[in-house]
Amino acid sequence: MSAPAVVGLDVGGTTTKALVVAADGTVVHQENRATAHAADPVPGLAAELDRLTAVAAAQGLAVVGAGVVTPGLIDEATGTVRYASNLGWRDVPLRAALQDRSAVPVTTGHDVRAAGLAEQLLGAARGVDDVLLVTIGTGIAAALVGGGRALTGGTGAAGEIGHAPVRPGGEVCPCGQRGCLEVYASGAGVARRYETRTGRARSAAGVVGGLDTDPVAREVWADATSALADALVTATLLLDPSVVVLGGGLAAAAADLLEPVQAGLSAGLTWREPPPVALTRLGSLAGCLGAAAMAMASAGRDVELAGWTAVPAR
């Protein structure tokens, strides 16, 4: 009899990441592919699940469940993606449609919430019941864990910290509002603000790379970390997390991100200690690992899940 495994699929605007994870938490297969932007995404994803099940079988593993996570507004009860702008999806009944075409039980969820689950299970928030994970990539979103449970909100839209008005009356956001956190602190925002000031296109990573030599880079980055710290002050006051985890692509800035954010959070709180702020330990695989963990839990294999340890990103 084959040993059990699960598939995790993290469908992003640009890249779809896939993992096959054995019951003991070992990642036995990992791949990234360009996301196919088909009119109906379901057949392609179902084929992907079949292919990954075959990959597992070739390694002597039987897939007992698949977790598929996406960005956007998600109805967790029905597994419907109500709206995902980066994917161009609207009202896709993802779980039901995939389940119709798949031989394995399918679980669906939200990418950032899945990353929060993974950080809580395996990463920088391991074993902590009150967690705020903020992923800083092209945009900014958060996963909230309160009292050990993921908070999804009344309409599945909790965690949209990227559009918090941290600078009222400030610069215009693509969303139409002014002064949103993403204007200043997202990858897209940092790149745009640098280009506006210099006329030179540079990625957010490039801006971080220029901190030692480029005063404009320093100014743009200081605005980013200051805006992020202010948003974390508000989120800390509201939610009182025991740890704040910073993930997403900009977490690669490491100390250049962590240190000013810690300092700003500390300075913004008078009568309470700031929570510790940590960088993700799972990197860009957090969402996909969370999807796999959801599948494992959904298959009733909580015992195995409890034994998962930090999985090195391959």
Next chain:
Amino acid sequence: MSAPAVVGLDVGGTTTKALVVAADGTVVHQENRATAHAADPVPGLAAELDRLTAVAAAQGLAVVGAGVVTPGLIDEATGTVRYASNLGWRDVPLRAALQDRSAVPVTTGHDVRAAGLAEQLLGAARGVDDVLLVTIGTGIAAALVGGGRALTGGTGAAGEIGHAPVRPGGEVCPCGQRGCLEVYASGAGVARRYETRTGRARSAAGVVGGLDTDPVAREVWADATSALADALVTATLLLDPSVVVLGGGLAAAAADLLEPVQAGLSAGLTWREPPPVALTRLGSLAGCLGAAAMAMASAGRDVELAGWTAVPAR
């Protein structure tokens, strides 16, 4: 055999409110007293519980539990009030000390969270699983209910929305920071800002009373409701509540509070509907009713509690 009842006690900085509530939810006794600021608050509160138990007995009711709620930072697991500035308390083991001196089972909790529970059970958020209650009195605090459960945070300090930096670099708050929500929108903040501009002392209620005739009152109140709306935009994006309830003393401003806050919240959200915003239906009794409800639940009488209906404030 006597019919069962519970006692609710809401210990505030100025006033301590007490209720005796029969198992069917009927308020059979209500009183407000000046809070005694004793070095050790426990003997006075224990005597108050004894007296209320006697009041109940005189009406043929047997008290099966008491709920006592306070402001401050509370360790919910142990029932210890770690710090309550308005009461001058630090590290008071409230539940254990009261239980030692009381013949009835004692439950303790946080005043605003208790008010949130009451609104969810009996009031403006009845039966809703994701609720944000914001109480606007001398200060501003929030109770968060997510997925049907009260969110307390990692250190029992969740809900401190009053010090969210809604106006970065703005006016100085008594807490030492700048631009906190309370600076603009609390009762104390509204009164202080009015007096700074006019040299005339006026309560926040007095400022609201002058909206038709006094341009300074209009300006100060517009700043208050705008700051509150911005804080609710951020809280809505983070938490996605199904309803926002406005309580506390300033809820008496009714439409003068509700309408500008609804308009500001709506204007600050682009790509999602705003949640409905409602005024408290329980008024200043919300915390005390929540304390009584906690006692009823703690006594294992969830069946009775489910039958409680909106209790008119007496």
